[in-house]
Amino acid sequence: MALDVVIMAAGKGTRMKSSRPKVLHALAGRALLQHVLAAVAGLAARRTVVVTGHGAEQVEAAVQAPGLSFVRQSPQLGTGHAVQQAVPQLGDDGSTLILNGDVPLLEPATAEALVQACGGQRLALLTLQVPDATGYGRIVRGGVSGSEVLGIVEHKDATLEQRLIREINAGVMAAPTALLKRWLSLLKNDNAQGEYYLTDIVALAVADGVPVVAVQPGSEIEVLGVNSPAQLADLERRYQRRQAERLMEAGVRLADPARFDLRGTLECGMDVEIDVNCVFEGRVALGDGVRIGANCVVKNAVISAGAVIHPFTHIDGEQLGVKVGEGALIGPFARLRPGADLGAEVHIGNFVEVKNSTLAKGAKANHLAYLGDATVGERVNYGAGSITANYDGANKHRTVIEADVHVGSNCVLVAPVTLGAGATIGGGSTIAKDAPAGQLTVARAKQVSLSGWQRPKKAR
Incomplete structure (x- = not known):
């Protein structure tokens, strides 16, 4: 089954307080975006589309990979709008895996599991239970079983009751491409941010009767993003500790x-x-x-x-x-x-x-x-x-x-x-x-x- 990959890398990263595009900041000696590209290198994707925006010229000049192409998002009107820019490059057959360029430590096995869970027929989401979900989109479940995924609500739009939910959206998903294109065309921006949220396609999938399934990563580190120098430093130490433990396990x-x-x-x-x-x-x-x-x-x-x-x-x-x-x-x-x-x-x-x-x-x-x-x-x-x-x-x-x-x-x-x-x-x-x-x-x-x-x- 054909697979396309879309990586969102258009954000400015205001909290980084840097002239360098956020996805080019280094973690363990490599740009954040390079880590993401490495995670999907073994998936045999037909094409990988990187959506650039802020500092687009720098980003496009800095990274290279087989089958890699770029599209630009200007202005930046949300995650749904970002993926809309990639639509002309996506074939109607197969599946599309959507990743974030500032979430660098997704394991290849997790990406593969997400693609398999999609199978060209289901919307597969990467979710995680966390003790503090502040700032994250919440996974809303319900239905006949009470555990069916019904939608994702962003933190700023969530009710007080919804903010008590601890299962979060990790911002990574895989969808049947033909359905994804239709859902993207139906997105609206009537929310607190005035943006087109990619997460709104979950409710559209539910309305279409398309199964929505959740996949969990092996550890929290796989879904941690970088929005500030403090978060980058924290992720660096977590990553290095993981490498150190692997070496010590080997003697x-x-x-x-x-x-x-x-x-x-x-x-x-x-x-x-x-x-x-x-x-x-x-x-x-x-x-x-x-x-x-x-x-x-x-x-x-x-x-x-x-x-x-x-x-x-x-x-x-x-x-x-x-x-x-x-x-x-x-x-x-x-x-x-x-x-x-x-x-x-x-x-x-x-x-x-x-x-x-x-x-x-x-x-x-x-x-x-x-x-x-x-x-x-x-x-x-x-x-x-x-x-x-x-x-x-x-x-x-x-x-x-x-x-x-x-x-x-x-x-x-x-x-x-x-x-x-x-x-x-x-x-x-x-x-x-x-x-x-x-x-x-x-x-x-x-x-x-x-x-x-x-x-x-x-x-x-």
Whole structure:
């Protein structure tokens, strides 16, 4: 059966007090709207229509997905009016699933259950029992059984008795498309807001004798929307706690699940330990026995078994990724940038930066150093304060440091340059030519001491 998806994303989000459209605010590193699109990605929908309005250009430029199209709602005259804008793009066959772009954590299984409950013949609503229903539309039940869904009444239009109802409308529904189109054409705006409410189609379905069924989500978090920075922060913590619990159930040791942030995907082997205040972004994989120290940021990286990432290390693989070999020791206060590929038992110490460089097994750069566009052999010892000068102002050039080279402190390696196997580079040298294998190479000015020299004095 054909399925179309409509996502309402036209609202301004006044309470966010931001120039950014509400649906583009980030939750766990992704825009709210991107979460919604991810929830329906596996439904094999024929098309997904996003209704934009406030900041339409920004929203349309920010999100992409297969089969995605946009329609605009201007002016914004309510949820029913929003879905009316999508009608020309909906086929008469099959069903339409309607979602909100600011309700980001609907589970794919719940979306699928709603579509199945609709079955192209029924109006299916997502509802939830809550202790405080203030602000939400109430599910009105009655009929012969007393439990039949008869309609939804918005909070501002509800009577005092109706406001005692605790079953709320979550704003997500699935309907037979042909019937949905007819019901939308019959909507009126004679209510407290002067808007066309999508929820009014429930009463129209009941009048037509179409069964109205309710589906409940797995948890409250699936139906929570975002209307303010406080609500966004609350939902962020709820989401992160859920991710932390899933990891701990799989055996990951989190020092404090309340101080953990996952903004992408994280795969962990056995006996992984993660200290407090760590942030994982993009795609990260941690091998068996990996230990991540406090206050680390890790993005787009593969860290192999037994590696230790000491506190305050920043790993950002961007598009190229970062690889850390088995048993490597990184940090504290190290920075690994895109293209860093570290072999087994490599040591990268405090205030060392590595970019687009490979380091073979056992290589060490323990202090205050920079390796960019370099190929480093096994067992190299790279001295404190040394750098590869890889950029000539127009182009990048590569430095090759062969196995067992010892680079003294405060050296500048002017690329392109090769240091032969077993070479030693004297401290303070500027190396602009290849250094022979197995030899000591020193390139620095002769030390001179001047007797009788006096330090200049400040004029008064």
